[in-house]
Amino acid sequence: MINTLFGRLLVASVLVLSLFLGLIDYTVNQLTLENAYETQQEKLRLQNHALLYSARISNDQIELPDDLREVRFDEYESGLYGFVSDIDGSILWQSYSAASLTFDSSIFQTTLNKPGTSQYEIVPGYFAYHHLVSWEIIGDIPQQIIFTVLEDNRPILKNIDLLQQRLRLWLLIIGLLLTALLMLILRWGTKPLRRLALNLKLIESGVKNRIEGNYPVEFYHVTNNLNQLIDSERQQRERYHSTLADLAHSLKTPLAVIHTELDNTHNALISEQTQRMDEIIKHQLQRAVVVSPHGLIEAISVENCVDRLISAMKKVYAEKHLAFEINIAENAVFKGDQRDLMEVLGNLIDNACKASNSKVAVAANNMPPGLNIEIHDDGSGIPISSRENLIKRGHRADTRYVGQGIGLDVANDIVESYNGKLEIAQSILGGALIIIRLPQVNKTHGQ
Numbered sequence: 001m002i003n004t005l006f007g008r009l010l011v012a013s014v015l016v017l018s019l020f021l022g023l024i025d026y027t028v029n030q031l032t033l034e035n036a037y038e039t040q041q042e043k044l045r046l047q048n049h050a051l052l053y054s055a056r057i058s059n060d061q062i063e064l065p066d067d068l069r070e071v072r073f074d075e076y077e078s079g080l081y082g083f084v085s086d087i088d089g090s091i092l093w094q095s096y097s098a099a100s101l102t103f104d105s106s107i108f109q110t111t112l113n114k115p116g117t118s119q120y121e122i123v124p125g126y127f128a129y130h131h132l133v134s135w136e137i138i139g140d141i142p143q144q145i146i147f148t149v150l151e152d153n154r155p156i157l158k159n160i161d162l163l164q165q166r167l168r169l170w171l172l173i174i175g176l177l178l179t180a181l182l183m184l185i186l187r188w189g190t191k192p193l194r195r196l197a198l199n200l201k202l203i204e205s206g207v208k209n210r211i212e213g214n215y216p217v218e219f220y221h222v223t224n225n226l227n228q229l230i231d232s233e234r235q236q237r238e239r240y241h242s243t244l245a246d247l248a249h250s251l252k253t254p255l256a257v258i259h260t261e262l263d264n265t266h267n268a269l270i271s272e273q274t275q276r277m278d279e280i281i282k283h284q285l286q287r288a289v290v291v292s293p294h295g296l297i298e299a300i301s302v303e304n305c306v307d308r309l310i311s312a313m314k315k316v317y318a319e320k321h322l323a324f325e326i327n328i329a330e331n332a333v334f335k336g337d338q339r340d341l342m343e344v345l346g347n348l349i350d351n352a353c354k355a356s357n358s359k360v361a362v363a364a365n366n367m368p369p370g371l372n373i374e375i376h377d378d379g380s381g382i383p384i385s386s387r388e389n390l391i392k393r394g395h396r397a398d399t400r401y402v403g404q405g406i407g408l409d410v411a412n413d414i415v416e417s418y419n420g421k422l423e424i425a426q427s428i429l430g431g432a433l434i435i436i437r438l439p440q441v442n443k444t445h446g447q
Contacts, residue, residue, distance in 0.1 A: 006190050013182045021171045029164050036160055037127075040151065041120045044129035048118070048149045051082050052131060055093075055147070060138045062093050062145070073097055079152035083108060087144045098150075108148055115144065126150045192216055196223065203230065205335060207299060241339065251281050302332040302364045302373065305341050309349050310362070317353045325361040332364040334371060334438070336418055344411045348375045348434050351408065355379035359429055370420075370440035379431035387424040 050069050055062055062084050072080040073095040081098035085091050089105040107128060110119050115134035122128070129149045134142045192215050202208040210230060211223045255278050259271070303326075310324050334341045345362075352360045356377035364373045382390060391412040412422045420438035427433035 005193060006186055009186050009190070010183060013186070014179055017175060017178055017182070021175050025164075025168060025171055028167055032160060032163060036156060037122070040127045040153075040156065041129065044120065044127060044149045044151060045118065047080070047082070048129045048131050048147050051084075051149065052133065052147050055084065057135060057137055062135075062137065064093060068095070077101065079155070081150045083146075083148040083150070085146050085148065087146065092145070103150075107150070108146060110146060112146070122153065125153060127153050127156075192219055200226075205299060209234075255281075298336070298338065300334040300336065300338045300341055302334055302341070302371070303328040303330075305334075305338065305345055306349075306362050306364070309342070309345055313349055313353050313360075316350075320353070320356075321358070322353060322356060323359045325359065327361070327363040329365040332366045332371060332373075335440075340414050340418075344414050344436065345373070345375075347408065347411045348436075352377040352379075352432070352434070355431060357431075361427075361429060366440070368440065371436075371438040373436040373438075375434040375436075376427040376429045377431040378427070378429040381426060381430065382424055382432045390424060391422060 047070050051064065051073075054064050054068060056064070064082075064084075066074070068074060068082075070080065072078040073082050075097055077100065078097045080095075081101070081103075082093075082095040083091060083098070083103075084093040085108045089108040091108070107123055107126070108130075110130045110132070112119050112130060112132040115132050117132055119130045120128070121130075127150070131147045133145050133147065135145050137143050137145070195213060196211065196215065196219065199208060199211045199213065203211070210227050215223050255274065258274050259278075306326060306328060310326065314322070314324070349360065349362065352375050356379045359376075359378045361376040362374070363376075364371065366372075391408045408422075415422045415436055415438065418438050420436060423435040423437070425433040425435060
């Protein structure tokens with residue numbers, strides 16, 4: 001997925017979204033804690049001052065009324081505790097709520113040294129607020145007294161923790177919803193790219209000839225240039241084939257004149273060499289066609305090509321009264337140039353007609369791993385020792401038919417140019433069986 005544009009955009013978006021939601025979680029948590037601490041500080045300050053204003057000096061000691069404004073001071077282990085201590089941490093007074101509890105004296109020791117100042121801190125298990133005053137308790141000698149209010153911080157921290165958990169849950173839900181929305185937006189945004197890729201694949205497989213459909217303005221020049229390139233490639237290929245065809249016709253005329261003159265002079269040696277020149281020219285022209293660049297291929301119906309060739313063979317070999325059996329699946333298609341398929345099948349069916357006694361069979365199917373074509377005849381067959389050499393240029397299994405070796409060589413070159421394979425075996429009809437195997441997904445022709 002990371003190798004796709006959609007995957008890269010999605011991963012990058014999810015990472016940015018995760019970072020953003022993480023920052024929100026951290027910021028909200030910090031603000032919640034700061035707000036909770038500040039609120040608690042203000043509340044303890046008011047409660048501390050309430051104790052301070054309620055305190056009285058009587059009989060050389062500090063006294064506070066039994067009924068304080070904050071009722072929690074008078075409730076047993078209410079979580080809110082009030083104390084009055086000296087500078088050394090000795091307790092001079094404590095609220096009823098702290099009667100059964102034992103506190104470490106270090107809690108009451110502060111860094112305060114100036115009367116009228118306060119200190120707020122968080123000690124293990126408690127929020128603490130201290131206020132230092134200087135009173136004359138015994139005689140006229142000022143004595144520094146600390147008013148302390150403690151509140152159990154566990155309930156507050158638990159509520160903050162629950163709030164953080166709920167916040168993270170909602171952020172997770174929001175993150176998932178935003179991720180799903182991002183996926184929909186990215187799929188919608190990259191839809192033109194996928195459609196363009198599909199069109200290119202259809203062109204490559206031969207289903208379409210051009211890129212069709214409406215694309216965003218950003219893709220206009222791309223699609224337009226690709227269509228121009230496709231048209232240019234197709235026109236260049238047509239010109240290439242036309243030039244080769246013209247060259248073939250141009251060479252045939254002088255060779256035909258030479259053959260005619262040689263027939264009159266009965267010069268066997270020159271006639272044989274001229275015939276060889278004719279075969280070599282045909283072979284090299286066919287090889288030139290084979291290696292021509294075919295970047296754009298078409299889906300050609302095998303059945304239509306075979307029907308056309310069989311119709312022609314019936315006329316050419318009418319005197320042999322051959323029976324033709326055709327068994328071609330509907331899905332049998334050739335991904336390539338129709339002229340290549342016609343050249344291969346034309347050579348092989350023609351050879352089968354020459355070699356057969358009474359019957360020729362052609363079968364084809366398109367099943368994994370690709371297209372398979374079989375051509376049978378009921379002739380004398382081809383010896384195993386000759387099969388490998390037969391597809392090499394200049395080797396002929398039957399010297400009665402001039403050019404048979406050249407034809408098989410060209411057919412094999414064309415098949416190999418499509419990454420296919422041509423095999424020779426024994427037919428169930430008793431003669432030769434030529435098998436063509438072509439991969440289902442063809443690479444660029446001529447590579």
